[in-house]
Amino acid sequence: MTERRVIEGESFRDEDRYGEQLRNVAYTRCAFHDVDLTEAVSRGVVFTECTFGNVRLNASRHTDSAFLRCTFTRCNLFDAEFTDCKLTGSTFAECDLRPLRVTGGDWSFAALPRADLRGVAFSGVRMREVDLTGADCADGVFRDVDLSGAQLHRATLRGCDLRGSDLTALDPTTATLAGAIIDSTQAIVIAQTLGLHIR
Incomplete structure (x- = not known):
């Protein structure tokens, strides 16, 4: 080596x-x-x-x-x-981050508050406790991303493909989610976050 x-x-x-x-x-x-x-x-x-x-x-x-x-x-x-x-x-x-493609790796604890991340693509990335406060991620891709503990307050996830990602830190009442794509397991997590009972 x-x-x-x-x-x-x-x-x-x-x-x-x-x-x-x-x-x-x-x-x-x-x-x-x-x-x-x-x-x-x-x-x-x-x-x-x-x-x-x-x-x-x-x-x-x-x-x-x-x-x-x-x-x-x-x-x-x-x-x-x-x-x-x-x-x-x-x-x-104040960085120009789009378009940006990230595959694998670890972005945990990274700070991207208010970042313009429209259309960016993250796939298979560890992003534990990342700060996406107020970030605009509209029409982006966050597939199979570990977002546990992430700060997503006031984040725009409109039209995002979020399938396979950990959304346990997402408060759907404080983020913009219209048109986002999620899977059935994530739908249950979000419903539970909203205090709904699933039977």
Whole structure:
């Protein structure tokens, strides 16, 4: 197994890294500002407690990588893909996140309050205690997603495909659900949340 090269406490600013191939490197407490990572590809890369400001990650592809407790501010993730990645505890503010495709991995404790997630697709992702307060997820896909403990107050899930996901944290009286697609097991969970008796 190739040992990761470690980069710690460095700052990267105004760099053109378009299409860069990132492999076997670990960034710890590094800062990226106004960096162009359009169409970049990462595999097995770990970012820990890094900050990303005005970073272009559009059309980037990430596989088996980790962004742990990172902060993304005003970043562009248009058409980005994450496959089996960890974004545990990361925070997103004023970011362009659509369209976004996430398959597998762990986004638990990530903070996406008031995020525009219309049409995004999450599949088979662990998102325990994720903060989606006030997020607009209309017409998105959350299939087989672990949303246990998620903060969904004032979230818009209109037209979402939610089948197979854990909706035990969903209060249907505080979220917009018109047109959402659920399965029969989820329907029972929601009915019980509303205090209905099923016989």
